[in-house]
Amino acid sequence: MAASFSCLYDRGGNTHAMEKVMSNKGIIALYVLPSLLLILAVIYVPIVLTGYYGLMEWDAVSPMQYIGLDNYSRLIEDGAFWASVRHSLVFAVMSTLSLALYLAVAMILSGNIRGANLLRKVYLIPMLLSSVAIAQLWLKIYHPTTGILNGFLEWIGIENTPAWLSDPKVVLWAVFIPILWQYAGFYIIIYYAALKNIPGTLVEAARIDGATSVQIALRIKLPLIFEVIKVTIVLAVVGSLKYFDLIYVMTGGGPNGASEVMASFMYNAAFDRKEFGYGSAVGFFLLVICLIATWGIRRLTATKDTIEYS
Amino acid sequence: MKKKALTASTMLLSLSLVLAACGGSNNNNGNNGASPAASPSAPAAESSEAPASEASGEPITLNMMHLWPEGSSLQQFKLVNQIIEEYKSVAPNVTIKTEVLENEQYKDKISVLSSSNELPDVGLTWAAGFLEPYVKGNRFAPLDDLLQGELKDKFVPGTPEAYSSGGKVYGLPLELNIVPIYYNKEIFANNNLQPPQTLDDLKNIIKTLSDKGITPITLGGKDAWTVSFWYMYLAERFGGTELLDQSVANNTFNDPALLEAAKASQELVDMNAFIKGFNGLSNDEAKAEFASEQAAMYAMGTWEVPNYTTNPDVPQEFKDKVGFFKFPTVTGGKGGVNDWVGGPGVGLYVSESSPHKEEAKKFVSFFVQKWGEHSVVDAGVIPATKVDTSKINLPPLFIELLNELNNANNLTLFLDVQMKPVAADEHKKLAQALYGKSISPEDFLKKHEEALKAGK
Structure with a gap:
């Protein structure tokens, strides 16, 4: 040695x-x-x-008690848990769909338009703020009487403005928007970097052959950055499934579980209801779902041969 | 990539588990360290009461954890330090080290520390349901010897009992909180309104204010326990002082009075009694509405009284406008106007595995007595020990409330404190749902009964 x-x-x-x-x-x-x-x-x-x-009944204080798979059978029957799963899945789908928007923005920014440099930085700013700060900011925006959102709605003449974080029907969407806003810059930067990596000669050749901008975007650029898109889909889906912080600060999963997602359900089970065994079972389940989602996405987006710049 | 996603997805759950995992190994260390140290100090302390400080001159350190940070609870923070300072003259060999956390963080931390058997020697606990698992897990030391001895008859009757389990008392209450309804006298006067005597009076007030575009009641429903205040009072006024206690004790929730209270709750909501979007507002946000005079009424524990009396940061002009009234009675209801919803707040515990248990007990005994002397004047906290109002000089609102407490007929302990953790969480969510009108009064009762019957 x-x-x-x-x-x-x-x-x-x-x-x-x-x-x-x-x-x-x-x-x-x-x-x-x-x-x-x-x-x-x-x-x-x-x-x-x-x-x-997850196989134990444990309140974090008294001794643990082995209860086999009881936590998991309870999980399967727990309506509140499945509501949180549904919310998480809706959010995962929304995050994935919003990637198309981010991609479009990145395409425009990478097209050498004026001010692209500044805009890129503007989009990235939310990424630099901590989740709690963002949550506080949006709490102010959503405030039912003094918030700027309802202030604006009233100004343009809408009566009965919604109580964003209080109405069970809108609260879920109201908390999703700040999260999408928070991560927009992140995905835009990833796409921007990928698009900038495409050799200019390819685009130029296409243009000489008479391709329109849309054709260049869809037929040349998109396939070339497909590997990156795959990665971002996995990031968006898994990130949404395990998302916690902003929801916890803004609503705590309430009112009455209307904005509960899997991670906040897990937290509340373990720390509010003092059922650490059950919370662990939820955590384990969350892990399994994330693994399945990752595997599924890789399968769905698998391409036989990868296209390379050459 | 796959690995990265996996890594990220487990970050959150691993956080709590790392703590728990560390706990496993510390568990043994804690016990081993505790037993040899405890045995020599305990007999020394018992044999000689007065010269204990001389006899056990060996310097020891007691760790104390409390939940009054300098920023948000300055007066309590100062008072704790003052008492610790005073204790130095009683027991010069004892050093008290404090750790301060904000309320919710404190709750999380104490459960994590407890799971690894590393509780600070002295700390704060809540009554009944909160305390139960700690007693079951043998984490807190019984304090009956203090209550039979030097603390005999010092407490408002019934308050230490809220910290008992299996016939033994495990906590010494520091605070006694009741819930009055504070109101803005100026708003009432401008609208020719008087504090209500009955629920119908209250409804008239709500209607008058609501018609004029003034928010009648501010409420922070995101913190669901504030919603629970309103339901508990209505249930008490309809069904009498024993109703809620008995319901929890017998795991039933089907008394007609409970249904009436649930219906009355939704009636108030329909009248726009509560601030718009209350289920999305935190208690702090709701409080700000009352403080900025945007809302006329606010039901909150007596821990708010300093903000309306002694707190130098609040303008005197506003303080002069704040009055309080007792929750109105309902016609045909069994509850009286002198029945209160409330409960002892935090109390002191002594850790069962503390290496200096006897010293810690002496300190908590000293602490509650000094706290009783100072807390109401210095920190505006109503102690669970008896207060003689004739001897103290305080703003009238304060004296009136203290006198009300002496006249109090009975106290309904906060439901979420009475219930076990899972049922308590369910109760708070259901209260949110009831007031948010996403559940019918009938289902509200049914789900409560289910939660209570589950026994968790």
């Missing part, structure tokens, strides 16, 4: 010595170990533990 280490300090700096070190299995294990341990400790072990706690 000591001999192998000394190779590292070999001033020769040739790749040959490096290869020799890296072919030593012991060294490889040594290098992998720290991050492996870290990942095991903070991610995989807790996942296993969540599964384990």
Whole structure:
């Protein structure tokens, strides 16, 4: 081992010595170990533990009691839980659909229009704010009597303005909008970078062949960045399924569960109702759903051959 | 990519579990560390009462966790520090270390610490339902010896009992809260209104104000316990002082008076009694409506009284406009006007696994006595220990309320405090739904009964 280490300090700096070190299995294990341990400790072990706690009845204070799969059978019958699943799925679909809008904005921005640089930064600003700050901002906007949204609606002559965060019928949509707003810049930047990566010669060649801007966008640019789009769909869906912070601050899942999503349901079960076993079961279920969603999206968007710039 | 998504998706749940996982190993350490330290200090403390500080001159540190941050509860924060300072002259060898958290964070933290058996030696707890799992898990030490001894007859009768389980008391109440309805005298005077005696009077007031475009009552329904106040009072006024206590104790929720109260609740909602969009407003937002004189009435615990009397940050001009009235009675109802909804707020516990349990008990005993002497004057907190109003100098609103407390006929303990955690959460959601009119009064009762019968 000591001999192998000394190779590292070999001033020769040739790749040959490096290869020799890296072919030593012991060294490889040594290098992998720290991050492996870290990942095991903070991610995989807790996942296993969540599964384990999911089999228990536990209020976080009294001793745990093994109850087998009771938490899961209760989960299947829990109407409030399925309502939260439905809300999360609606949100996942909305986030995915909104990607089309972000893509359109990115296309326009990448088209060298005037002020694109400034606009790109403007779109990114919400990303820089913390979720709690955004939540506070939108709480003010949605305030039923003094909020600017209802103020505007009243100004244009609408009576009976909605009570955005109080009406069970609108509250879910009212909390989705700030979240979409929050992440818009993120996706726009990803698409923008991908579009900028397309060699200008391809676009130019298409233009010489007489393609319109729309054709260039749909037939040339879209297929070329399809790999990136796939990634963003997974990010949007999984991100929506596990989304928590803004909803927690703005409504806490209320009123009466009207804006509850899976993650807030899990939090409320564990921390408000003091059912850590049940909360863990929800958490485990959430993990399974996210894995299935990821797998499903990869399957659906799988392409036989990837198109490359050449 | 897949790996990244997986990583991200588990971040949230791993957070709580990491804490729990750490707890497992600390559990043993805590116990091992506690037992050898506890045995030498305990006999020393018991054998000699007065010279305890000299006998056990060995310096010890007691950890205390409380929920009055400097920013939001300055007066309580100062008072705690003052009492700790005073305790130095009684027990110079004891250092009290405090950790301060905001209310909701405190609740989360105490449950996490408890799960790993790392509770601070002294801290705050709530009564009844909150305390139950901690007693079952053997986390809190019984304090009956203090109540039989130096604290005998110091408390308002019935208040320590709210912290009892299985016949033993595990908490010493610091606060006693009742819920009056505060009203803006100026708005009432401008509209020729008098504080109501009956529910019909209240309805007339609501109608008058609502017709003039003034918000009659402000309410922060996002914090569902504030909605629960209104339902509890109506239920009490229709069905009498024992009704809610008995319903929870017997796991039933089908008394006709409960249904009447639910119907009356929705009647008030239909009259636009409550501020627009109340289920989306937090209590703080609702409170701001009352403070900015946009709403005429506001039902809230007596912890708000300092804001209307002693708090120097609130303009005197506004303070002079605030009055209170008792929840009106209903015709044919069993509840009287001197029945209150309320309950002891927080109380002090001593950790069962504390290495310095006897020292901690002495400190809490000292603390509640000093708190009783100072809290109402210095912090505007009504203590659970008896207050002689003739000896203190306070704004009239305060004195009136303290006197009301002495006349109080009975106290209905907050429902969400009485109920077990799952049922309490369900109750709050149902109250939100009832006042948001997304559930019928009949279903409201049915679901309560289901939640109570589930026994969680």
